[in-house]
Amino acid sequence: MMIFRALTQFALAASLLFFALAAGAAEVIRFGYLELADDPRYDERKAFFRTLSRPLGAPFAGAEVALRESRFVGQAIGVSFELVRARGADARALVAELDKLHAEGVRHFLIDAPGKVVAEVAAATRGRELLLFNVSAPDDALRQAQCQAHLYHTIPNHSMQTDALAQFLVAKKWRKVLLLQGPRDDDRLIGSAFENSARRLGLKIVDKKDFVLGNDPRQRELGNVGLLTAGDDHDVVFVADSDGEFARSVPYDTVRPRPVVGAEGLVAEAWHWAWSRHGAPQLVSRFDKQAGRHMGSADWAAWVAVKAVVEAVVRTGNAPFDKRVAYLGGEEITIDGFKGNRLYFRDWDRQLRQPLLLATHNAVIERAPIQGFLHQTNNLDTLGFDRRDSRCKP
Structure with a gap:
């Protein structure tokens, strides 16, 4: 019995030594995480009202969760994964941080920054042996005129979001829409995306009104929800408000009892x-x-970006970079995003195909594409830019 126990302990010690040596010899694949030092989108002074249109926090935690989940799968092929966080004041500073990490062998970068910064970083790194994953900028232009072959998108763009809402409104037969649009550039981008969705799906925008949030008495009528929602009858109110502070006051303050969608409500x-x-x-x-908080869209986008790369590394047996990129952008890859569909990237604009969740503050009401909205090859391509709609020429 003592001999058996001794042999068992020896075998256990040998196994532990083997795994320790294997872990020590494992190749390390590092992810770079690029973010602005003072990103106004995560300003704590604005976070107190937690509108549905604003992120709940910086999405770095999503990448951390994905990395933790990937530890064991990496061991099977002798690979470990690490995450390096780098900050910069602007696009030029982020490119400098990227250059340092790239010189150290980092080839996969998550970028958490507004659309203009993402576009500058992508343009400055064009043609290099690296991949950028946009995890928080929904700008349509990044998937259209400003697209780059090495820039992948895991966050949905504005057109995907407005297409999903438009499908829901059509399914509900709420076809007459009042569009309220804010003064910011991002508000206009959202409003334009919804107008395109409405035109394609047969919704009627009965009126489009600009709103202004402020205390200027000369612009009182531009910030009064009652005055803005009076007039022509409509079935629903769409609010294009990237900041969300005005949108939170719209539900239950309209002249008629009407649902609110866009930045608030749904x-x-x-x-x-x-x-x-x-x-x-x-x-x-x-x-x-x-x-220590709920998971939001950008968090999920950072999480799934890491998972996609890990999937490519594992399925190709940690093949050279060019083969991993080919697999990552191909149709054979299967990415499980916990949303019920096999996810993979569109080959024309590098946007991740995915269903969207139509939700209120505390419930998911529906998942888009809505049943009945069909596509000749993939129903997920009813959301956003189809191949025939694409103006991407990387």
């Missing part, structure tokens, strides 16, 4: 903490434990 997002199918509660629980 939103179209990549992720919502109340999604309860396809293993989502387990992911939500892991993220809550890591970040």
